[in-house]
Amino acid sequence: MSILINKSTKLVVQGITGRDGSFHTGKMKAYGTNVVAGVSPGKGGQTVHDIPVFNTVEDAVKATGANTSVIFVPAPLAGDAILEAADAGVELVICISEGVPTLDMVKATSYLKKKGVKLIGANCPGLITPEESMIGILPGNIFKKGNVGLMSRSGTLTYLMVSLLTSAGLGQSTCVGIGGDPVAGLYYQELLQMFEDDPETEAIVLIGEIGGDAEERAAQYIKDHITKPVVAFIAGQTAPPGKRMGHAGAIISSGSGTAAEKIAAFESIGVPVARLPIELPELVKKRLAERK
Amino acid sequence: MSILINKSTKLVVQGITGRDGSFHTGKMKAYGTNVVAGVSPGKGGQTVHDIPVFNTVEDAVKATGANTSVIFVPAPLAGDAILEAADAGVELVICISEGVPTLDMVKATSYLKKKGVKLIGANCPGLITPEESMIGILPGNIFKKGNVGLMSRSGTLTYLMVSLLTSAGLGQSTCVGIGGDPVAGLYYQELLQMFEDDPETEAIVLIGEIGGDAEERAAQYIKDHITKPVVAFIAGQTAPPGKRMGHAGAIISSGSGTAAEKIAAFESIGVPVARLPIELPELVKKRLAERK
Amino acid sequence: MKIHEYQSKEIFSRYSIPVTNETVCYTADEVVAATTKFGLPVVVKAQVLTGGRGKAGGVKLARTIEEAREAAEKILGMDIKGYTVEKVLVAEGVKFNSEFYVGLTIDRNSKSVIFMASSEGGVEIEEVAKENPDAIHKFVIDPDLGMTSFVARKIAFKLFNDFSLVKQAVDLFQKLYQIFLDTDASLVEINPLVVTDAGNLLALDGKMNFDDNALYRQPAIEALNEPDEDEKKEIAAKDSGLTYIRLDGNIGCMVNGAGLAMASMDVIKYFGGNPANFLDIGGSSSPQKVIDAMNLLMSDKNVKVIMINIFGGITRCDDVARGLVTALDQMKVDIPIVIRLSGTNAEEGLRIISEKNLPIVNSLSEAAKEAIRLVNN
């Protein structure tokens, strides 16, 4: 088991003929992800890495039975690409594109909710169920099959954390990068519940960052609904207020959204928070040991 | 039993201070309908027929627990009034207003579907569960409690049909005027299923008219899903093509939507169609007798 | 409400949808002048608010100035289905290699705008619908999404293989949808939409109908209305809250409700009579409406008897009765009247009317039979 994706995931890549789309399709395929189709309007009939390209997602889904889509199109086209994927009947959409206008995401998330389609991102690195399926831009070699579920607003910070976990012998059930934009798809709560319900996941790692109150809400959700051990890390402990740290979300405004507040929220409900990345694996092991 | 409304229906009247709203509120109350609130922006705090008036439907629902709304506002405001009712949490909205722009109805029906709220109308006379609740502009005295479920695209034609049924000793479980506009709320199929599921309804009368293919679709639905006896009547048997007969829907175009086609659709599946209104009660009795 | 081809294409132009170079002309001389301006060949097309002008000879290709003048002289003044041609559209001839159909209308079943597209353009779409329904692609437009790029692209790929045409079509489809919303249209059609020899999409013809219920917020559209004589009467009726359609019989009908009005006509016909009109006085009546309705009925000289059939609901029978009494006081009504009243405030209505000593009947069938008897007297 795992969450969201596994061996039976059939992936369509939107924007497969672009530089990044093509490159990462190769990487995904090499990892073992079942990439069944690509989409690039006007390039239907071509192939990329031996994968057939279609003009529309609808055509791709009809021809290949794809049930999941990953999006690599330029930001101005990403909102429309998300809508197209949902309209074509996939169950899960992962949007890698960075810089998507917020109002496009407002429209997209509203439509996907109506359609009952799950979204991850935009502006996210994707997700992986190690040794089964990797979707997005994650460096597959650092992941290892195991029992830690991980979710993160960050991309490369996730890789660092995962490589520390893997080095410490802690494999992962599924790792999800939820993205750093103000309006995004699945968030901590939904993923926490999925990991809680997943028999293969024994501990959950939550990697947060400054800005907004998603971590505080997650802490509340953990208190109310989660029985499995959770360990957290918060990036931006030393970030100055009022400056946007890359992610649209990563801004501390008016004395709220600080790392200190988030760390306090977790620690007050017994979720340990690593101060240095390198402390994380030990905290996970400790919590797992306590449980047994 | 009955469908849609009964003794426990708590009604709010939108546009209660207008001429028609006020007049028909009095009629509904006199019939025994449980009218708990009225709405008229800027007139909150007043009363009409001893019924408290609120500025918004939300206020009315919060204060009175109204679960159904009827709308008597001018057509340009009706689309917004439907949205307001659905947003405020009622389960059923009946829009009496006539002349509502079609695109306003497109928006309203889409929103109500998302919210799971039922709509009847616009441009309809309302509905009645005799001796329990009457909502709209129906002349209550012609109805009688019984076992015939009736649905109609027309208003006054319904009254004629009902008075003929009542005179013949055939009471009604619920009678619904679905309205004659191109885009409307509940249609034949949904109501057929409700009557099928209602233990009190023993026979169903469907009153149609020229234009569109709603009757043909209803015939197909009856064939596939309805076990109770159905009798039909189609208005406009002699209407000339290309002329819009009052209802936006009642137009015969390009040789489709004619009464002859609709009558044929019903008769081909064994649903008898009255040629004159006065024939209807006998057909109902005959079908009921055949069943027993 | 309908508008002419040239008016539809003026709206298209305002949204940068490519249309032919063209101008509307009222005389043969103007046609010749326009032809000279555009260069040969030109197409001369009757502008009438009805279909079937092609079959009636209302569209002609002119390869010379003389042919243009001849075409103008033949078409101007021509009668097409009862409409007299008062103006023609002169359009520059265009070379094209394929014809498509695109149209937007309201779909009752999905309760949404529906986009129809077909590679079989240039012929009547109703015929395609009958003979080869699979050749018409239909796309329900989610009102929350609108005509987003991917929807337009999905449609465009059904019609075109060439990606340059797909891109033009996406733009054009999005504009058509915007026009539909902006104008409260009930139909927007391009037939044919052609691919010119230069590889560009072009609207060769255009058609728009509008939602009458929304005209109150579309003054610019309403200003384009050119009602014929019967329609003027219908519009005047509508301004009084009445829906009136003139027919060719002799029994004037006044009914409340469209369904009941149609059923009343059906019953009259069933018993061998001929209704002179459809007249729905609507709900929410006031006495004045009844007076207006009586005036309307009396203005039709064919009417030999008046049959009033009212079933009160939102219409109150006492209002109708009061209006009728006032009308009879104000105007000379020298033909018989048959009345049936029931429903809301029927008793009060019957009491009011009783002073005028009019024949009151108890059922629609009786009313129809009595009206027929009176007209045959």
Add this chain to the structure above:
Amino acid sequence: MKIHEYQSKEIFSRYSIPVTNETVCYTADEVVAATTKFGLPVVVKAQVLTGGRGKAGGVKLARTIEEAREAAEKILGMDIKGYTVEKVLVAEGVKFNSEFYVGLTIDRNSKSVIFMASSEGGVEIEEVAKENPDAIHKFVIDPDLGMTSFVARKIAFKLFNDFSLVKQAVDLFQKLYQIFLDTDASLVEINPLVVTDAGNLLALDGKMNFDDNALYRQPAIEALNEPDEDEKKEIAAKDSGLTYIRLDGNIGCMVNGAGLAMASMDVIKYFGGNPANFLDIGGSSSPQKVIDAMNLLMSDKNVKVIMINIFGGITRCDDVARGLVTALDQMKVDIPIVIRLSGTNAEEGLRIISEKNLPIVNSLSEAAKEAIRLVNN
């Protein structure tokens, strides 16, 4: 992106939202002229792209021409939180009897636009939020519905009892929402929205922020941008695909990914160092980006050591390595560099870089410690 009060109110005016009579001035003489034009009293307000100008003395009421000149002279050139006041807004004094707050922004939790309204206007809304959160009414706007009349009415009735004010507010709220959508705003605020003695709503102040991701389709908004020196550097960086924020330390950081960049700063601080900047070279890197990043780091004279921390994903380590090698060939880099590379194509990257003989470390903690050691040498 932020704009000034006067620019926000110009946008409001374009949508017929009533604002005070006002004009922007750059000199005291202009302020006197504007005062003469409007009549006394006037309010002179600093126009700076930061909050808290009121507390800083940047807003003054002038009851005489002399007071207006004095106010202008005091405010122009004033420093507010590091921003120099270069222009003031002179606004006609208005008599009003109550102040409200209305604002629109994006709500992360509902993933929608949210409308906030409060009867406690005229003070900082953040203070109201802390001290009396119930005084702020919040309404999530369904993106499929938008600010329909009933939604605007629901909000308006929370603020006003007088129906004339409700009607004005409904109109104003609908326009504000339209502005939000039309301009891709991230914040639209009127604080205070006042009721004048004449009983009219009036926007006394206005504030707008915009979604940087959408500026590409908002050229008119982007043209209003007035970046300060640091922001200009940040914008130039962004044009190269880099996100750069200058800080006051001495360890120059080059990291890929915002989260990792923040964590790298945290680790440096944890071990007692001071980062000179936040620099995210983003995903989808090309060698040129690394060259641009190196130039940016070297342009800060405080930087004593450079720490590069790359975890390849969409960023390829070989691209970074190639860029770095080229940069070192092109420019004089006389300070030490500490490098950590892992992830996509890390081996190839390390191979490329090995020719330059740079110190390569294996973990972030090690990198931070090494950088600190080098800076302390």
